[in-house]
Amino acid sequence: MMSRKLWFQQDGATCHTARATIDLLKDTFGDRLISGFGPVNWPPRSCDLTPLDYFLWGYVKSLVYADKPQTLDHLEDNIRDVIADIRPQMLEKVIENWTSRLDYIRTSRGSAMPEIIFKMFWTCELASRSCDLTPLDYFLWGYAKSLVYADKPQTLDHLEDNIRDVITDIRPQMLEKVIENWTSRLDYILASRGSPMPEIIFKM
Secondary structure, three states: OHHHOOOEEOOOOHHHHOHHHHHHHHHHHOOOEEOOOOOEOOOOOOOOOOHHHHHHHHHHHHHHOOOOOOOHHHHHHHHHHHHHOOOHHHHHHHHHHHHHHHHHHHHHOOOOOOOEOOOOOEOHHHHOOOOOOOHHHHHHHHHHHHHHOOOOOOOHHHHHHHHHHHHHOOOHHHHHHHHHHHHHHHHHHHHHOOOOEOOOOEOO
């Protein structure tokens, strides 16, 4: 059975960690479950350690909406096509990047990470579709999510309060760094004249 060879990983959204959900996942995947309340615990504030967050969602979104789908069927077709077109070579690069991130965290012994080097081997075609050029994608969503869910909000009001607090707490100095980073990304793409981007340095 395919599930005996697969690992399943999910974040800490309360619908994911409800007892009935966890019981079902344990029955299906056994010890190969990475989740809060699962056999292998979900790492705290893990958007920088999870390929789904630091690669897949941004990559898929940048391509799925490229032709501005107008119907649900069109959107679903785009999602299927983009996922089906992900090649093993790309996944190998993603995993290489993941081990580099783990090495960074081990070396820092859990200290604050003022600079993270994200070596993603994406083509210029992907870069042109903006997930690496849009502060909302390369900074805000991951940053906000890592803090909004830190105390595991149990109600919609709690979640909304967390979102407001996190957004309100973003200081001008942080935004200045984001813009500096953005101009560095633009300079990188202009200097490469559309060639593949073997290494992008994300200084946040």
